[in-house]
Amino acid sequence: MTTATAGIENQQVVIVAGTSGIGRQLAQDAIGRGARVTITGRDADAVRAVADSIEGEVATAVVDLSNEESIEELATELARRDVVVDHLISLANAPAKGPVEKLERDAIIGAFDAKVIGALLLVKHLRPTVSVTLFSGIVAWRPRPGMAVTATSNGAVAFLAQALAVELAPVRVNAVSPGVVDSGAWDALGAAGKDKLFADTAARNPARRIGTSQEVSGAVLDAISNQFLTGTVLHLDGGARLV
Template identity: 55%
Template structure:
């Protein structure tokens, strides 16, 4: 018996009867939720903004849940509601960008709560059976002025994935490091967005920028490859070498 293909051209059914918790409501989180659903998973999409979470869940066929990674009570409440989860994917982010002289402690804590502290505590609170996937970012390998907090938090994710892979084994823990992806996060550039994306594509060895589906496909690979753990998968078009 063969399974029908999913929208990205991969075989369906790879996650049949498995549960996937996706933390985040942006473009990559939505694409991941859709692809996991197409692969047969029961998907929960969690976020701290009720309206955004509900809209993202409705658009992807996922079930919405409230989660604030910076709040211990919120973590415990979600763990109590969900119980056992096969896969967890954390796409939460709270960038604290700007010159180092302008950074404050609260902003730094928010950045690390989203990428490092919160996911660590979530891993301890949930009963994860199969995999945990974290999101880093290529700025960790190509730091730039005004990106100290982002580069450091993203770099910490790689080491967190390695440490948790050893701690939680045989649960597999990996990180994905995206490059510039047109996921909605660059819309704040306004009219300058297209020029920025064209310039980035011209500099990348892949000669393009990423799409949410590019990253969702990488997530599905990480979720379904039983021999992949303690690894950071770079999905950046080679941008860290540009």
């Protein structure tokens, strides 16, 4: 009888767009579970800075998901390093926000390059052997004015995970949909603005709090270790999509 969960010790985890707070946490926690980690991003200096801030050895690489040649080069570089990708995690995001009448075509395409087209091309060229995890987001289930592209691209990720779970089987494919998480993404609002957003969010959602990068990271790493979980969206939003 086989177990439905397995560790990721000595397995290769490639984190695409890993320079965010959640990406950094994922890398740190994956190393803590014994995995070998590669972080990628569009900016070499930003990727290296994140890698240097992590305890343990982290490999780095550069990739632009809007450019298939760049993705091919990443695959070639990983092969040169004898990296066989066990787990692929993509946090790529390129928001195109604003009223429909003001949206620019390039921004719309960029959003889908990051979330959908880029994900497909990553799978095509990197050929992960165990799991793929893509990042969606709560706005797909709770759309609001000015977020049509973000809602649609995030929603597409959920359906892409299902389609790839069938096509790539037995490689497992899932999506993660975070709500408001204290990951550093909201710091640009300033202390007062961030505190108000967090307080308002916590007052409305059933969990009565916001999430943490550690909680998102833990759920992702548990998911990639669970051999019976595929074609699923993990909603890490404190129940906010329900209210």
